[in-house]
Amino acid sequence: MELKKMIIDEREVFFEEGKTVLQVARENDIYIPSLCYHRKTGPAGRCRVCLVEVEGMRGLQTSCSLPAKEDMEVKTHTEEIIEAQKLFINLLLADGHHNCLSCEANGECELQQACYHLGIEVPAFQVDSLKEDYDDSGEMIRRDPNKCIHCGRCIDACNSVVVNEVLDFGYRGRDVKVICDNDLPMGDSQCVQCGECSQLCPVGAIIDKKSIGKGRTWELEKINTTCPYCGVGCQLTAYVDKKKNHIVKITGREVPPNDGMLCVKGRYGYEFVSHPDRLKYPMIKKDGKHVRVSWDEAIDYTAERIKTIIKRDGPDVFSAFGSGRITNESNYAIMKFTRAVIKTNNVDHCART
Structure with missing residues (x-):
């Protein structure tokens, strides 16, 4: 072009x-x-x-x-542009509770960035008192109408991007606000808690409940990775507290194949990574108990057991089952190992179902 x-x-x-x-x-x-x-x-x-x-x-x-x-x-x-921008920003600041010190969006807030760019340190107009309480009824999402700037991004995300059609503007004039269905609490609405509205909100009006109080943006390391839940391969960014070795929140990366969108499992189902019962090292069962061993000992033991069983019962007593929660390369290695090393075709994958 x-x-x-x-x-x-x-x-x-x-x-x-x-x-x-x-x-x-x-x-x-x-x-x-x-x-x-x-x-x-x-x-x-x-x-x-x-x-x-x-x-x-x-x-x-x-x-x-x-x-x-x-x-x-x-x-x-130009001077005219800057004065007009300051006016509109100050009107937004006066119509809400934008306390950066306690806001979860601090450091990533686009309103905060605009204020910094325009040199706005103190709102020019009197700030209204709080209008409504938090909406904490959603399983994964908290809504704070006092921080909402009525930009409509969450509505467009819900209706046009993920097409859930739950959010919309309700009421008129000074009373206008974002509502779920017919002004129901989010937890009572048809919202599926996908979190797309939370990711696209430019301020702290819609936030992930699981990340509240877990760390500021600049304290967390951002790690780009692939969602482990299925074979689609959605790209995401994990915000990690390196001191505690704990994932604080997940956001979708705006690249193929998901373009920032994630299902509720991909966005919020990350706590298994830090679960205390997760296996973190190899173990061998000795005298009825699982005992921690080195990787070399575990691999040598497994190889000897495989050889013994194949010699005694033949290779077709073995089967392997791939998973959508591991990479294509790992699934390919499972297939090659089963067919080339074990010498059996008993290999399957959950994607086939």
Whole structure:
């Protein structure tokens, strides 16, 4: 596809037709504050923070919904833009309880990032008192309506990305809020607790309950890995407390094949890794009890037992069963070992069912 050219802040950038100004800016490492836009949910224009000036156009434009055009000249940091962005951010701060010190999103909050970028240290307007209590009824997710900025990302994620169609805006005017079904507690609604809304929330309004109080973002090591639950191979990031050797939370990586989405098991079913009953080393049963041994001793013992049984009863007394919870390479090794070493075709896999 032929690349088009435009100018952002007196810098030439190139783009493919069909992109918005915000997308082009992000692809070229030009920061424009934005709260309602996400690549997966598309342009919304609700937060009014991603404002830009365009040569030849009247007024400020929302860059998330503005198509990029050939030879367009865009400015992102004029005095008028910054003042308008500060106004909208201050209105959001006044309409909620945004206490960064105690918020689980501290360090990853996009509202916090925008405030830092614009130099907002103290809200310009009086902050409203708390409106509602937490919604803790969900098994895995906590909702805090007092931190909600009504960006609509969670609604778009629920309705358009995972298509569960549980979340929506309810009521009108000053009373508008995000509701589940017909304003039911999340735990009583049809929500399946997939956590997509939690991952896409730009602030701390929707968070994973299991990670509350377990560590700040900068204290945790991020490890990219593959979900162990099935053969799809969803990519995820594990946030790990290295001091305790414990997984604090899981988020989906926005790469194929899952593009950030995870099922409830993949996102929340990670505690087995640190379970006290998990086998962590090889053991051999001696005198009716399992005794810890070295890997060399365990492998030598297993090899001798296999040889003895094959010699006595033949190879077809053995069978091997692969698992969707291990890698394709490991399953291939199981198959090759069973057929080439044991000399039997008794090998199967759970994916066949």
